[in-house]
Amino acid sequence: MLRVRMFGRFEVWRGEFPIPESAWFTRRAKQLFKILLLARGKPVPSDQLLDWLWPHSDPQRAAITLRSTVHALRRALEPDRPPRASQYILSQPPGYAVARDAPLWVDVWAFEDLLEAAGRAVTPEERRTRLMEALALYRDDLLIEDPYAEWVLMERERLRERFVEAALDLAELLATAGMPEKAIPLCRRVLTLDEFREPAYRALMRYQIAAGDVAGALSTYERCRQVLIEAFGVEPSPPTRALYEALLRGELQPVRPAIPRPVQDLPIPDREMEKIFVGREAELERLREVFAGLPRGRGGVGILVGEPGAGKTRLAVEAIRQFAHDADVLYVRGLFIERTLPFSCLAEGLRRLLSQLPEDRRAELPVFALAQVARLIPSLHLLYPNLPAVPDTTPEENRHRLIDGFSNLIIALADQRPLVVFVDDLHWADEATLTVVGRLARRATRHSLALLLVHTPEEEPEGREVSHLLESLRREGIGRWVRVGRLPEEAIAQWLARWSGEPVESMKDLARRLYSLTDGNALFTAELLRAALATGEPVRRETLERYLEGPAAVSSLRGLITDRLARLPEGAREILEIAAVIGRAFPIRWLDLVGPPDPEPYLRILIERHFLQEDAEERLSFVHDVVRRVIYEAIPPVVRRRQHQRLAEALVALYGPYPGPYSAEIAYHFQRAGRFALPAMVRYAVEAGDHARHAYGFRQAVRHYDEALSAATVAGGEGLAEWIRRAYLGRGMA
Structure with a gap:
């Protein structure tokens, strides 16, 4: 398949590679191809070609030169095919023509x-x-x-x-x-x-x-x-x-049409608590400055830092609602299980946003950036069936082009309408996504683009890529840093008052007792209030006091979550354990493979009791990753290994022997399943390395290959020779 661009400078691509200048043999061969393409399948008389290409030459000599030029053109287009068997250039009286049925795309x-x-x-x-x-x-x-x-x-x-x-x-x-x-x-x-x-x-x-x-x-x-x-x-x-x-004369007045609603892909808050927001006035005021210039084409960067459960995500959502309610929102969430997949969290967030954009806005986005990004988001080909082929160059150049593609596409979205890129759990984002975030942060002030970066330093993995990014932004003076600390007693009293409808003064003693239990951690406080709600009694001060004095009240977040878990039906606990093992948002249909029979009644309970939440694409996730980790760690090790094994086998059955982006996830679950599953882990770790390498995540690819080789050593290597060979080969290429 040849792809030809004639608007602008002339370019011819064979598959994913451009035909180099040296392959044309003569400049006239390229000129001849241009003339025949403009005729669009109609024969161009030889006499006309001679007049255009060799106007001052002897006609007989020029005719011989024309035949040799046609030969050179055929060789340039199809070097592996005999010139007289060309499927592109036909000898067709009274001259030559491009074959109408040739595998050819011309702009x-x-x-x-x-x-x-x-x-x-x-x-x-x-x-x-x-x-x-x-x-x-x-x-x-x-x-x-x-x-x-x-x-x-x-x-x-x-x-x-x-x-x-x-x-x-x-x-x-x-x-x-x-x-x-x-x-x-x-x-x-x-x-x-x-x-x-x-x-x-x-x-x-x-x-x-x-x-x-x-x-x-x-x-x-x-x-x-x-x-x-x-x-x-x-x-x-x-x-x-x-x-x-x-x-x-003032006879012509502007007629402003109704402004389409923004596309805001935000995490779903707790329905019971979403109207209550207290104790963050100073933090909100600092974030206001990040969004102040959006209507004038000047964005900014906000960096929210705090301990797990401090309420950083809730603060970010509130800031968007107050200061950027007319902006589009691209929600990107880093996930522990996907941290080795290049561009994974960014690609997923961008896929959701683009699928919700109106058709006229999608049509205005830069085609080449879309074509680059579509290499990692195949579903874009359903929205854009005529995307051009992306030329392939060196691996490092391809990686930079992907980074440019993501960056330029997001900038184009911001130029259409103010855009907030909300990166939650930045510490789990993959290296390639962090590179794009860095580029966007440095360009935000020149566009209607705001970035909100939510970071938990205590959870940052080895490698410190996030720290390097944040330190470089700090050195360059980019970003408004917001430390999200613990809630003071006064804020908890206001929270209780709004929740119960009673005066703040009457809640101060109760707030003091609650603070002594939770130390002001927003998640722990919310979990205690939800536990009190679960008793079914009216929301009053006396209800809360009885709960805090009773045996159900516990003095640690882990204990509170474990206690709430024990009150669930067995089928609901099984679903939570499976969800904790999965480790990320997942399609509901996965439960048909590994969940209990008829999971729907249990799902309703888990969503109502605020363990799980469902998004617009019918995927389930935990309301907070702290809740997931507590549940995961409470699973007995032998049960946990068995769940990982079942899940890995289910994913293999679902996505086939070559699962592409799911390879790393399958390898992770086989690894956690125990030593007997290591041979299977080796295979999928190599597949994950290949996938990362093809997505130009070279460091992640090396990590996968090293994990495969280490697991093969532990497993004894029997029957794994081919996968070990592929691991070494892939590692060298990466």
Whole structure:
């Protein structure tokens, strides 16, 4: 399959590799290919080719040279095929042609096909989408490296005219749909190509007026007038002057359309507690400054640091609700079990956000960045079926291109609408995601982009990649640091008062007792209140006092969670143990493989009692990772190993022998299943290393290969020779 780009500079890709300049043999071979492509399957007479390519040569000599040039072209396109058997270049009287059925994609052909599809579209939405796809292909004028070639001049003008007409058509469709601000850049691009196109000035003025930029519309008129007077000595036409004069008389007023709701992918809070937020006024005030410049295109970085259970995530959600309620939110959560998968948490968050974006916004995103990111988010091909092939270069260059792809795509989203990138549990994020976060942090102040980074230093794994990132940001003066400490007694008293509806003064003694138990840890305090709620009594001060005086009240968070766990039905406890072993959000259908029969009644109990939560994609996760860890550590070791074994086998059955991104997860569970499962662990650790290497996570790949080799040594190596060989080979390549 060949992919050819003719808009801008001429490029030909064979599969994922560009055809190098040296492969063309002669410059005329490339020129010949361009001419035949512009004919789009129609034969170009040999006499015409001779006139264009060798205008001053003897006709007989030129004819011989043409035949050798055709031979060189065929060799360049298909070096492994006999020249006379070319599937691309045909000898077709009276000359030569590109085969119509050849495996060939050409941007000029696709551009015109999309414009034709737009003309046949039934709905305005479909027409907008096709036009957006077409205009995205027009990188620059046709074959800009051949500015004066006779055979390209007329075609360049024709395609430029088609682009201009399509751009103005799309601009009108966007304005009609209530998006004049998106129509304005299209008009400006048209005027860069043709500064004398007066209808484009009028359209730009109308869209600026609709967007509320009256001063911009007046400036556009003055520019139009100046250009026409300097070039032709004439004033703007009557329709343009009439629009200007109506604007001066105040007859044209901006009509602001309804603003679409933002896409906010936020963690679901506790329904009982979400309206109660106390004791964080100073922290919120510091975070306000991170979001203050978003409407003006200037973002910032907020870094929330605190112990487990301090309430960092809740604070971040509240800050977004108060200061960025009109912004989109990209929620990225680092997970312990996925920390060795390159770009894993970032790719998952971006997949969810893009799937919720309106179609017109998706169509405006940069195609090449989408194509880069789609290598790790295959589902994007369902949203963008015509993404171009991504050229393959050196592994290190490919890795940098992926980082650029993620960074540029997120910046493009922020340029569409203010965007908050909320990275929860930053300490578990993979190295590649951290690299992208660093790039975004350094660019945030130049875009409508805010980053909220939630970090728990006590849980940071070996390697200290997160510390290195945060230390570099601190040295560069980037970010507003917010230490999230423990709640004071006064805040707990306010919490109790709002929760019960009683005066704050009457709650101070109770708050003091609660503080003595929890030491102000927000999660522990919330768990105690939930435990009191679970008694079924009315929410009053007396209820809380009786609970704290009774035997159910415990003096540690671990004990409290264990006590709540003991009050659950057996089937619900089994689901919690399975969820704790899984270690991350997981599809509900996984329970059909490893859960109890008919899990639905137990799931309802676990969600109602605030152990688990369900997201919009029907995935389950713990309300807090501390709760998961307490439950996991309470499982007897022999049961825990058996659960890991069952889960690993279920994932193998579900995702097949080559599970790609799930390889690391399967290897992890086989490793935790005990020594007898190490041979299986070796295989999937090697698969995980291969997957990480192909995703350009070289350090993570080496880690997987080393784990495979270490496990093979412990297992004795019997029957593992092939996997050991692959581990060494992959490690060397990484």
